[in-house]
Amino acid sequence: MRFQHNVEQQPRSMTTVGREMRGVVNSEDQNGTVVLGRNLPASGFRPGTWLVAMGVVMTYGFYKLGQGNKEQKELAREKMWSRIHLIPLLQAEEDRDLVRRHLADQAREKELLGENFKVYNSDRYVRPTYAVTPANTTK
Amino acid sequence: MAARKPVFNQQVLYDTTPLPDSIPAVKEVGATSAPLLSASYFIGARCRPYNDDYMQCKTENPGRGEFECLKEGRRVTRCAASVIDDINKHCLEEFRKHWQCLDNNNHQLWQCRKAEWKLNQCVFDNLKLEKTIPDAPKDQIPVHLRTKQIYAHYPILRDRGQPSLGKSIDPPSAQSQSQAPAPAS
Numbered sequence: 560m561r562f563q564h565n566v567e568q569q570p571r572s573m574t575t576v577g578r579e580m581r582g583v584v585n586s587e588d589q590n591g592t593v594v595l596g597r598n599l600p601a602s603g604f605r606p607g608t609w610l611v612a613m614g615v616v617m618t619y620g621f622y623k624l625g626q627g628n629k630e631q632k633e634l635a636r637e638k639m640w641s642r643i644h645l646i647p648l649l650q651a652e653e654d655r656d657l658v659r660r661h662l663a664d665q666a667r668e669k670e671l672l673g674e675n676f677k678v679y680n681s682d683r684y685v686r687p688t689y690a691v692t693p694a695n696t697t698k
Numbered sequence: 699m700a701a702r703k704p705v706f707n708q709q710v711l712y713d714t715t716p717l718p719d720s721i722p723a724v725k726e727v728g729a730t731s732a733p734l735l736s737a738s739y740f741i742g743a744r745c746r747p748y749n750d751d752y753m754q755c756k757t758e759n760p761g762r763g764e765f766e767c768l769k770e771g772r773r774v775t776r777c778a779a780s781v782i783d784d785i786n787k788h789c790l791e792e793f794r795k796h797w798q799c800l801d802n803n804n805h806q807l808w809q810c811r812k813a814e815w816k817l818n819q820c821v822f823d824n825l826k827l828e829k830t831i832p833d834a835p836k837d838q839i840p841v842h843l844r845t846k847q848i849y850a851h852y853p854i855l856r857d858r859g860q861p862s863l864g865k866s867i868d869p870p871s872a873q874s875q876s877q878a879p880a881p882a883s
Contacts, residue, residue: 626848633838647752
């Protein structure tokens with residue numbers, strides 16, 4: 560049964576493409592050659608329409624991106640200036656702490672060794688690599 | 699070299715020795731990052747000359763700035779502390795709202811504009827300090843006055859009964875100017 564059913568579905572001539580297609584129109588010319596012809600409506604929009612639509616979408620996207628970038632730049636400026644206003648304050652606090660520790664170190668060295676050695680061949684302040692931690696801290 | 703980080707810093711390096719008496723003491727500001735960020739533009743508005751003095755001193759004494767610029771540093775700290783004190787005195791509510799908002803929003807200023815506007819208004823009314831962003835392009839609305847913040851998680855909604863916000867809000871100084879002639883007439 561199934562086989563017969565399939566046979567009935569076979570195309571009538573070998574020249575047609577092996578499946579039945581919607582809108583397939585075949586015709587024979589004078590030489591008896593079968594000319595394959597199809598009269599399908601083109602699916603979807605025209606390419607030009609797609610191109611324009613894509614252009615519109617991309618233009619909108621790049622416009623939004625540009626807006627975002629501009630705002631990001633201004634936000635960065637805002638953050639940078641807030642930091643600029645704070646840096647002297649933070650640095651001053653840090654410097655005072657470093658000076659305090661340095662003077663305490665010098666005093667400790669003087670007490671232990673009797674004199675302060677000049678460790679570096681320059682007058683620059685060098686942030687200490689090693690620090691003494693007192694055995695018992697009173698706070 | 700002065701910026702080199704200490705190598706062995708796995709433990710807190712205690713040293714409680716105070717500064718010698720020859721160096722005047724100054725009370726540190728003691729504010730954390732969010733209040734400092736919230737107050738930064740007001741610190742900048744009042745203390746810019748002191749800050750610039752200090753930074754100039756640091757530039758002119760490379761490698762010795764830690765010792766030479768203690769005086770300028772104390773001025774910077776005192777000035778900033780005075781700003782924070784004044785804000786605390788006059789605008790504590792708004793200040794808290796804003797810096798807590800900053801704390802909850804990853805320190806992103808654009809998430810907290812509404813609280814910031816209230817703080818800016820209060821600070822301008824009481825301390826006459828205004829937030830201005832230097833070097834911002836003149837043809838644009840300053841970013842902290844825009845009512846639409848592109849990167850904010852939530853749009854800025856007007857309060858109940860408040861007229862619609864428009865594209866930007868007026869800076870506090872412009873608002874006080876527009877309001878000032880009204881009672882006089």
